[in-house]
Amino acid sequence: MTKRLITAFAVVGMLVGCASTPTDEQAGAKVEDRQPTTAAATPAPSKPTTDASTRPSTGQTVGADPLKDPSNILSRRSIFFDYDSFTVKEEFKPVVSAHARYLSTSKQARATIQGNTDERGSREYNLALGQKRADAVKQMMTLLGAPAGQIETVSFGEEKPRGQGANEQAFAENRRADIVHQGE
């Protein structure tokens, strides 16, 4: 019971952390700048990744699930893009690489990459742009050894914005691909 409560609190804490993170990481980042500094654009991983921490959760307790461990790089799921760009920036390679390793260690593991865009322009064209972002992340993951058959790329286009409002900060937050693992 106690353990469950602790897990529950940990999950709540993580959710709160997740919800506030994108805003924080985008705050102060100049969107017009195509090459924002790493520190301004995204928080650095809090812990170096090890092979042990990227193993699928099968047989492990919930609390030790690397996907849900806030101190594990696998708990980071969002890759942010510059305006009108589909290039995975250098600073996101550790995250993409960690998820690629995670998938490659288990044939059962499956992931969906969801591409997103800001709200400007045609909804259908934005859906295609979001797909391009998701595909860019998948391409990098497969280059890093993840089996292509375990990854589906889909797009939400501008339809599921995380950042609300018609301002640059919201737009930057929504130019994003999210990695979601099966069962999440």
Added chain:
Amino acid sequence: MTTLALHRWSALRAFSTLFLLAALTLLAAGRAHAALTIEIVGSGANQIPIAIAPFRAEEGTPQALTPIVIADLARSGLFKTIDAGGISPVPYEPAEINYGQWKARGADALVIGHVTPRNGQFEVSFRLMDVVKGTQLAGYFYRVNAAQLRLTAHKIADAIYEKLTGDPGVFATRITYVVKRGTRFELQVSDADGFGGQTILASGEPIISPSWSADGTRLAYVSFERKKPIVYVQSLTTGQRKAVAAFSGSNSAPAWSPDGRRLAVTLTKDGSSQIYMISSDGGNATRLTNSGGIDTEPNFSPDGQSIIFTSDRGGGPQIYRMPASGGQAQRLTFEGNYNVSPRHSPDGKSFTFIQRQGSRFGVAVQDFAARQMQVLTDGGVDESPSFAPNGRMILYASEVRGRGILAAVSSDGRVKQRFTESGGDVREPSWGPLTNR
């Protein structure tokens, strides 16, 4: 609904010749008015002046008809509605008309009529009179129930519009659009004036890109209810729906072939967003484009022979045309670096699309033959244009103070109208076809 023409004028050959002459005279007058409007910015003096007298006993019905007829005609921008107030007695029959009175008010045409309750239904009849000649131009009789009174008013406006402009009226057609209320998305179908909206699908996940089958009985759309975009077809008569494109990846941008048997869709199952053809019942997909980049937003020509679409094969998004079976595509737009969302005009001679100028998005039209392009709106965030089935207006999505609204512009850019919706964020409109309702 029973529709019977009043046969008085067609009974006599001489009378019908007279009628034709009168109709032609007014038609010519209408065209001349329209031609004049081109030279004058704004509107007012150059429209067909028409008076619509209150119908006998319409006040006692659940829905007075003439206010709707007046609103429809005024909204088209082609009519100047003359105040019928203060005329006493109000004429309900041709013999009761004092033409001098209406001439004095500047009316070229006059509409009279009556509503008679009978056996739980309503008998509605109206006559369109030429005030100058003192002759009847059109007359119709309808037997309807209370729920059809509003539609009947739209049909009367259609008959008047067609008689006086030569183009079919579109007031009795329907439109579809998506309303977002908080986290709820509603796919709605309403009358062309935005009234009588019915929710045909409600979802906690986004709905986009509704598209009408040519016979107006089915809608194809994209729903995210299964955590990714999937194309559905839903019958408006039975409400039954089916996922027709649910391939790996994203499925979107459905466009009906004119015969209603096929859908062009955008799929990503083989990599990037490309255009495929599927049966409107679902099943296998045949690939139509092979650009390796983005090809999306397909739209069939009215004759079903070709498809226009958006592609980024040349760098930014531009409009292209290819045969409906796929193959060599020809670029159509060259002005600006962002041209998207193309839709054919009903006569197939032009297309409307969205063009970005600087950071502003507006509705534009382009002629296929002359390649002449005209920007019609400067709403800043305009999206999703579609032609009315008579080609005279273009419906599109815009925004007022951050809230999505529907708007329409005449295809010559002179007349603009806005639909206001009771709360909610409205987007993704599409104008339905001409159908017998």
